[in-house]
Amino acid sequence: MDKTVLLHPLGLQGLHSLQALVPSLLRREVELALEKLDLIWDRTYAWDMFLDMMRTQTQNSMPNADLPQPFTDVTRAVLVDWLIQVHEMMQFQAETLYLAIHLLDRSLRQIKVNTANLQLLGMVCLFLAAKKEECLLPEVSGLCYLMDHTYTKQQLLRMERKVLCGLKFDLSYCPPLHFLFLLGSVARCSPTVAWMARYLLELSLLEGQCVVFLPAQLAGAALCLSRQVLQEPPTPEGEAAWCLASSIHVGSETALLRIMHILASAAAKAHTRETCATFIKFSCPETMHVSRHPGLNDAPALLGICT
Amino acid sequence: MAHGTSIQYEPVAEIGGGAYGTVYKARDTESGQFVALKSVRVQTDQNGLPVSTVREVALLRRLEQFDHPNVVRLMDVCATQRSDQETKVTLVFEHVDQDLKTYLERAPTAGLSPGHIKDLMRQLLCGLAFLHSNRVMHRDLKPENILVTSQGQVKLADFGLARIYSCHMALTPVVVTLWYRPPEVLLQSSYATPVDIWSTGCIFAEMFRCKPLFCGESEVDQLGKILEVIGLPPEEEWPTDVTLSRKNFPPLLPRPITDFVPEIDEQGAQLLLKMLTFDPFKRISALNALDHPYFHDGETLTQTKS
Numbered sequence: 001m002d003k004t005v006l007l008h009p010l011g012l013q014g015l016h017s018l019q020a021l022v023p024s025l026l027r028r029e030v031e032l033a034l035e036k037l038d039l040i041w042d043r044t045y046a047w048d049m050f051l052d053m054m055r056t057q058t059q060n061s062m063p064n065a066d067l068p069q070p071f072t073d074v075t076r077a078v079l080v081d082w083l084i085q086v087h088e089m090m091q092f093q094a095e096t097l098y099l100a101i102h103l104l105d106r107s108l109r110q111i112k113v114n115t116a117n118l119q120l121l122g123m124v125c126l127f128l129a130a131k132k133e134e135c136l137l138p139e140v141s142g143l144c145y146l147m148d149h150t151y152t153k154q155q156l157l158r159m160e161r162k163v164l165c166g167l168k169f170d171l172s173y174c175p176p177l178h179f180l181f182l183l184g185s186v187a188r189c190s191p192t193v194a195w196m197a198r199y200l201l202e203l204s205l206l207e208g209q210c211v212v213f214l215p216a217q218l219a220g221a222a223l224c225l226s227r228q229v230l231q232e233p234p235t236p237e238g239e240a241a242w243c244l245a246s247s248i249h250v251g252s253e254t255a256l257l258r259i260m261h262i263l264a265s266a267a268a269k270a271h272t273r274e275t276c277a278t279f280i281k282f283s284c285p286e287t288m289h290v291s292r293h294p295g296l297n298d299a300p301a302l303l304g305i306c307t
Numbered sequence: 308m309a310h311g312t313s314i315q316y317e318p319v320a321e322i323g324g325g326a327y328g329t330v331y332k333a334r335d336t337e338s339g340q341f342v343a344l345k346s347v348r349v350q351t352d353q354n355g356l357p358v359s360t361v362r363e364v365a366l367l368r369r370l371e372q373f374d375h376p377n378v379v380r381l382m383d384v385c386a387t388q389r390s391d392q393e394t395k396v397t398l399v400f401e402h403v404d405q406d407l408k409t410y411l412e413r414a415p416t417a418g419l420s421p422g423h424i425k426d427l428m429r430q431l432l433c434g435l436a437f438l439h440s441n442r443v444m445h446r447d448l449k450p451e452n453i454l455v456t457s458q459g460q461v462k463l464a465d466f467g468l469a470r471i472y473s474c475h476m477a478l479t480p481v482v483v484t485l486w487y488r489p490p491e492v493l494l495q496s497s498y499a500t501p502v503d504i505w506s507t508g509c510i511f512a513e514m515f516r517c518k519p520l521f522c523g524e525s526e527v528d529q530l531g532k533i534l535e536v537i538g539l540p541p542e543e544e545w546p547t548d549v550t551l552s553r554k555n556f557p558p559l560l561p562r563p564i565t566d567f568v569p570e571i572d573e574q575g576a577q578l579l580l581k582m583l584t585f586d587p588f589k590r591i592s593a594l595n596a597l598d599h600p601y602f603h604d605g606e607t608l609t610q611t612k613s
Contacts, residue, residue, distance in 0.1 A: 045440075056372055059372060127355075128361065131356075131362070140354050140355060141353070158388070160355045160356060161387070161388060161394070164361070165385050168368060168384050169364040169367075169384040170368040170371075171361070172368065172369040172372065
């Protein structure tokens with residue numbers, strides 16, 4: 001991929017001397033970040049891997065947000081919320097959740113399921129994501145128990161084959177979370193900004209409208225909004241690092257703003273919703289209580305949305 | 308789609324019974340194209356398809372995204388249940404009529420031209436470098452699974468399958484050819500991507516000779532034939548974790564590789580020796596092989612330009 005494609009033309013205007021430095025500076029920062037995040041074993045492959053991430057993520061978004069009948073964004077959100085709870089109970093990696101929801105979104109569009117089997121489909125997507133990402137796997141009988149034995153083990157395994165065939169075994173996915181870690185690391189974000197962005201990013205899983213955006217866009221928007229909500233006092237180093245991070249091209253300003261709007265509205269309403277597993281998860285001390293931050297109530301206003 | 312494979316793909320002929328089960332040539336009734344169907348029977352327990360199968364097949368799917376010109380296309384994958392304990396995974400590959408074995412058999416009696424060999428070798432190494440950089444090894448590279456299209460394009464087939472099969476399949480009594488196996492595999496020591504480079508070296512020599520380089524009849528015999536050419540390696544290169552001792556072999560000195568591959572040029576011979584290096588850690592990598600002076604001369608450069 002051409003390096004210039006990756007560089008955001010905005011935000012760097014007038015900084016010609018810096019602009020000339022950016023490609024090599026950015027490359028070094030990305031390499032360091034990927035290494036620090038343990039996403040690579042060998043730094044010589046880091047830049048190639050980053051370009052791979054940028055390239056393959058374009059296959060990870062849906063062409064449109066339409067769901068097949070009779071499903072709606074509301075049914076989808078209820079299912080995703082339940083999966084977030086199961087995922088947390090299983091103590092799986094965060095990546096497994098993102099992969100599971102991605103598999104769910106693709107399966108819903110690839111294979112025919114009726115309402116009665118929707119929960120089973122969701123569980124199978126989580127199970128397959130775990131098979132791809134986790135070291136320890138739950139027993140199928142345990143999964144059936146979690147669904148009150150509504151489905152038999154045979155039904156679950158049949159659904160597993162159905163999903164694998166429907167997806168042609170393609171389980172590859174570049175989760176927005178990895179882009180968030182990368183951007184956050186290059187931007188030298190504070191732990192609060194990073195946790196707030198993780199919260200906002202996880203809220204995007206519940207929003208059916210978000211499936212059309214690229215993983216890097218979702219991560220970029222979550223980080224931008226987190227900074228705006230928290231309004232930490234700027235430092236010269238912080239601003240320079242942010243400038244460098246935002247030179248990673250994550251799509252048009254319009255797309256970024258649209259995602260920020262969706263996330264701001266979702267965050268403002270999160271505590272009143274029935275689908276509040278993510279809100280609760282990020283209200284604990286380990287996540288710095290970010291979901292209860294008062295700034296989130298005014299987040300839509302911050303972006304100029306009337307609520 | 309669970310029983311869709313049999314409908315969408317209409318078998319035309321059996322095209323091989325290799326160690327991995329039967330391979331069929333079939334017609335895709337949707338596109339009219341010919342495909343190759345390879346089925347693996349996987350043992351399934353009460354937790355469904357094994358993790359290793361899910362990951363290995365997903366990796367093959369991921370490679371597909373890169374659309375590499377020198378690896379065969381994986382077009383579809385399907386899983387069907389055969390019994391409570393067994394699931395059949397069918398991999399649908401693009402079908403190429405000709406493999407390197409038949410290609411060499413059909414070559415003129417004088418053999419392939421040096422420029423032609425160089426072109427085939429470059430493509431073979433490109434495909435291999437791609438697989439290796441994605442942490443996939445072939446493990447069973449031989450002329451039969453190197454495909455050559457009618458336009459002369461080389462495409463690697465059957466990569467990554469060795470792992471999928473060996474994990475779950477009861478060993479079938481099919482004789483697997485030993486001729487392209489490197490010393491570390493023959494000695495049952497640990498191995499990694501350099502195994503494929505050894506096999507590539509054997510194939511490189513075979514392109515000049517039009518017959519295999521080392522035709523052993525057993526593991527020990529194969530290793531003996533190898534050492535007759537490359538000589539007995541020093542004690543420190545002999546793997547320590549193996550049962551077969553270095554003392555079982557006579558203290559042979561390396562013989563000039565041109566005794567066995569007379570038509571090869573100076574640079575080609577150098578590259579060949581770097582591929583047929585006993586110690587896998589000292590063996591050249593696919594990426595470095597592509598950088599070897601053998602590939603630098605003008606002859607093939609003009610050929611690829613025209």
